[in-house]
Amino acid sequence: MKGLYCRAAVNNAETKFVIQETSLPDVLGSHQVRVQVKACGLSPLDLKLLADIGVQRDLIPVGREVAGVVLQVGDKVSFFQPDDEVVGILPLDSSCSGLCDVIDIEENFLVQKPEKLSSVCVAAALRDGLCAYTALHTQAHMAAGHTLLVMDGASSFGLMCIQLACYHGVKVLTTSHSAQKHTFLEQLRPSVGVQDPLVVRVIPVYDTGSSDLLPQVLEETGGLGVDIVVDSGVRLLEEEKPQEMKLRPHKHDIISVLGVGGHWVTSHQDLQLDPPDCRLLHLKSASVSFLNPEVWTASSAQQGRYLHILKDVVEKMSTGVLRPQPEEAVPLYEATVAMETVQRQQRKKAVVQL
Template identity: 55%
Template sequence: MVGLGAVPVLAGGRRGGSAAEVTVTMRALYGQQNSPGEEITFVFQERENLPPTRDNDVKVQVRACALSWIDTKLLSEIKLEKELLPVGREISGVVLEVGRKVTFFQPDDEVVGILPLDSEESGLCEVILVHEHYLVRKPEKVCWVEAAGTVRDGVRAYTALHYLSQVSPGKTVLVMDGASPFGTIAIQLAQHRGAKVISTAYSLEDKQYLERLRPPVEGIRQPLVARVIDVSNGKIDVAESCLEETGGLGVDIVLDAGVKLYSAEDESTSKSQLLPHKHDIITLLGVGGHWITTEKNLQLDPPDSHSLFLKGATVSFLNDEIWNLSNVQQGKYLSILEDIMKKLSSSIFRPQLDEPIPLYEAKVSMEIVQKNQARKRQVIQF
């Protein structure tokens, strides 16, 4: 795996323009963390002029930027802590200028992409510099907000269902919390690939939303989700429901949204009460099944491992930043971004987005996102 040193790093703020240049002042949003473990506060910073456009840089006028949770622990582990953390990495916009070695784009192209982890640029800024290898063209049919709001969840869904498991016709996929922005895209990708989808719902509203999901083809009334398991009242057994739906064979692919590690685990939040126990997931997995987990601190006891061994099942960890931590598969990553935009253009992907938010409300919206209190994807529109 190639280290972070191989990933192109932007030079934001390192070099100033010439004295003859007209000074342009722009505001950008950054996160500030005074000490480890402390809550991030978000502040707007004034910035004057961008550094000169380097050979492989693309100058982009940002039209929309989606907000995502900042993983400060990951940034600390890979030595990317900064006094000011750039906010907003999923962007869509128009190319204003390109460096002399840029081959993929030219001025006026409409683009979309995810800024790298080591970027010094905040996506919540009117104009930014991006290395060309982090961008793809945005289809004309796709609006700015949908492009920026879908790209990260699309990458996560592809990573889970294509690279950590092989979704294919006839397989059964369980998507936990399917009404979330990520769950929605994962359901649509799995169903498009011919899989049978089961999903859990955390509320009556979520259940109704999932039951209304339909394929984009007109005239087809069959829902995307074959069975919605409402776990909001705590009375329904997820493992039992999945085994019943699959005739006792179990599920081929499980995509969780967090799990309970212990029976006596602190359930201080209502969401933690709704999470399945790790034993439930192992129970409902079929022979040769794949469990894709978002639980970075997952602990499996010897009996858990033995059960997985008997089923020939696998556990994989979903870290969608892996594409940014290593550029050894850069071409594959760009192909994923392009395919996400194609599916968005053909309405195969229909994201779970909130109403577009103006820039002056970005600080408040980012605070909500950082506390994991947003149920729909938040997108800032310029």
């Protein structure tokens, strides 16, 4: 049996992804489930995070969002039976690669997959759905009547945030990074119910950067600002290269569009706030929280809530409330090249069909 692994870079060498032979233990753990993998999602590997939590190996397993069919269960497993269709995210310290034909995983990292939901779709979008829930429900405490600004709404994560917020009665604004994405966002409609646009205003930033962000947000909110901002990275300096960084909002722009009591959820790991930024947040009684999608599998403190979120994500996908952008599945023999592209571009995703 073969799996995809990352050979960490040494002395500034380039990170390599390699196919390695692997095997499963003969005896299945009491609480483990043996799963035949049907599809596996590929997301960027955060090597720094793995080092921070003490996961240091010569070969690091790659591919953690999996969907498949249960082959065998341990003697103390209570949630699953053979032939059940399941989906889940492998823990950070997993020894298995999700691209193996068969993997062993603890039952408390899996949920049932609805029958009409394809394995490829759920493996590609599960992580983004989890991130959207974490940002909006767990951290920002979203409620009906709130106003939300989603940066880069046409990204897979941004799209999940928009759809989830609209489902809960939140007014959504977003930014677009190209003319094509702008048109796509303006044409977003719910799959059921009243066919009003999901987004009340799409703010283009591909020509002017974020210079038009503040006036357009204030115009749409009657000068009050938004209750929640969810970003996908920010600029810490006014002039940053490469070009795609200029499409990201400056940190001061985000603080400026926040209303009184507003909440900013950021994906930027190395955010630095200067005293004037902190002063402005203080004047607004606003807050900042960091979105770390790995926190659920890195800690078992809230395992029940984590499983509830996963179950709700897949149920909303199956009913059409959450409609992720379709990802074209790549075959297993292209997995190494696909993962290299994902790691290099950081925000791109891929899904492998086994």
